Amino acid sequence: MISPEDIIQLTSNFVVAVLGVAFFLTVYRVIKGPTLPDRVIALDMLVGIAIGFIAVIAIRTGYTLYIDIAISLGLVGFLATVGFARFILARGMVGEQPPEGGPAVGGQKAKGKGGKSLRPAAVGAVPVNAKPRGGKKPGGSAKGEGNK
Secondary structure (H helix, E strand, C coil), rough: CCHHHHHHHHHHHHHHHHHHHHHHHHHHHHHCCHHHHHHHHHHHHHHHHHHHHHHHHHHHHHHHHHHHHHHHHHHHHHHHHHHHHHHHHHHCCCCCCCCCCCCCCCCCCCCHHHCCEECCCCCCCCCCCCCCCHCCCCCCCCCCCCCC
C-alpha cells in the first residue's frame, strides 16, 4: 500500500511539472504580447503561478511560514495589477480610435482656434465663465426656498 508521504511526493511532483509548463507558457505571453493588456494579465498570472510554487514548497516542507509569504505576494500582485490597469486606462491603447467627440488618443492632439492644442476637460467639469441654468441664484435649495 502507498503511504501518505508517497502520495504527497507524487502529487507535488506532478503539480510542479504542471506549474512549470504554465510558467513557460505565461512567460511566452509576456514576451510575445500582442498588446499591453495581454502582458499585464500574463504578469498577474505569473504571480498566481509563483503562489502555486510557494504553496507546493510549504506542503512539501511542512513549514507554514511559506503560506504567509504566498498571501503577501498575492496582495502585492493584486496591487500591481490594479496599478497597471489604471496606467492602461490613463494612457489608452496606441493606435486606438478616439470616441466620437472625445479627445484624440495615441499622440494625436486636438487643435482649437489658431492651432492651439486643446486639453480634454474633466467629466462633469463646468467652464469658468458658465452662468447658472434656469436663472436661479447660487446657494438656493432644490425647492427654491433660498430666495425669500
